Amino acid sequence: SHPFVKLGQGDACIFSSRVIPGNEVPIRALQNRLADRGVRLYTERDHPGIHVSGHPCRDELAQMYAWARPEIAVPTHGERRHLLEHAAFAKDLQVPQTVSPRNGDMVRLAPGRAEIIDEVQAGRIYVDGGMLTPENGDALRERRHAAFNGMLAVSVALDPRGKIVSGPQVRALGLPAEADYPMEDMMDDLADEAERAMDRLKGSERDDDEAIEKAISRAVKKASQRVWGRRPVVETTVLRI
Numbered sequence: 001s002h003p004f005v006k007l008g009q010g011d012a013c014i015f016s017s018r019v020i021p022g023n024e025v026p027i028r029a030l031q032n033r034l035a036d037r038g039v040r041l042y043t044e045r046d047h048p049g050i051h052v053s054g055h056p057c058r059d060e061l062a063q064m065y066a067w068a069r070p071e072i073a074v075p076t077h078g079e080r081r082h083l084l085e086h087a088a089f090a091k092d093l094q095v096p097q098t099v100s101p102r103n104g105d106m107v108r109l110a111p112g113r114a115e116i117i118d119e120v121q122a123g124r125i126y127v128d129g130g131m132l133t134p135e136n137g138d139a140l141r142e143r144r145h146a147a148f149n150g151m152l153a154v155s156v157a158l159d160p161r162g163k164i165v166s167g168p169q170v171r172a173l174g175l176p177a178e179a180d181y182p183m184e185d186m187m188d189d190l191a192d193e194a195e196r197a198m199d200r201l202k203g204s205e206r207d208d209d210e211a212i213e214k215a216i217s218r219a220v221k222k223a224s225q226r227v228w229g230r231r232p233v234v235e236t237t238v239l240r241i
Contacts, residue, residue, distance in 0.1 A: 009038030016052045018044055058089065065093045072097045072114045074107060142233065150174035150232040152224065154194055154216055157239040162206030165241050168194040168216065175228060186227060193223040194236075209238040 007013060013034055019027050031041055044051035056064065065073075073090035075083040080102070087098040097114045101107050104122030108115060124135040133139055151174060156167035170187040177183035197219035198212060205211045213236040221231045 007034060007037060007039045011038075012040045012042060014050060015041065015043045016050045017054075018051065061086075061089065062093055065090065065095060070095055072099070072109055074099050074101065074109075074114070076101070146174070146233045149230045150228070152190065152220055152232050152234045154190075154220055154234060154236040155239065156194065156198070156212075156216070156237075157241050158206075158212075159241055162203075164195070164198070167191070168198075170194065170220070172232075175232060189227075190220050190223055193219045209240070212236075212238050 015027075015031070031043075035041060042050060073087060073095045075086035075090075075098075078086070083100045087100045090098050099107050099114050099116065101116055104119050105116045106118040106120055108117045125132050126135060126137075126140065127133075128139060150172065153171045153173070154167075155169050157165045159165050168191045170190045172183060172187065175183075175186075177186060194216045197215045198206070201212065201215055205215075216236045217234040220234050220236075224230065224232055224234075
């Protein structure tokens with residue numbers, strides 16, 4: 001006999017589970033291929049009564065606890081409200097101890113009473129450029145911000161007394177322009193904002209490259225909000241000649 005099931009005209013296929021978000025495209029593609037073969041489809045959207053879940057109901061949990069008779073219940077799957085409700089249900093079923101940890105909580109089960117005793121680093125780890133980095137690390141956060149809001153690079157050259165020798169020059173990456181407001185004009189206007197920000201600095205501040213960079217970045221971001229309705233990543237470079 002052939003190891004694979006073959007479906008065709010006159011057959012029926014039941015999709016009894018809900019579509020997990022993120023899987024819609026491949027599942028719809030599979031369903032379309034089956035329909036193209038003449039297979040009749042039954043899904044929980046069209047026939048709600050066929051839906052099944054991989055999660056146990058309260059009666060099934062009660063039966064599990066009756067069989068296992070644990071001393072400690074530590075719910076670990078679900079949203080926060082699910083964990084707390086599960087722990088309360090376990091108490092109602094006479095489980096002596098319950099602990100409802102959050103992600104990263106370290107639980108001591110013995111000796112003594114079960115309790116949360118510490119917190120450890122938790123969360124997704126990405127491989128980025130061959131390096132391990134936290135899901136919410138600076139590099140990924142900055143890249144998401146740049147991807148959504150675009151990026152501006154501002155450069156200005158100053159002499160030892162803090163006077164402008166060249167610039168400010170502004171370059172854009174990932175930002176749109178319009179026919180009646182071309183990118184060149186936008187960059188000139190942002191450069192003017194950067195220069196005005198420098199003019200507002202006092203004498204001592206003009207000797208501080210970091211202060212100059214912050215002032216220019218703030219001014220350009222504020223101007224960008226008026227132009228694009230968003231605040232792009234602004235990288236300002238001050239060169240001393």
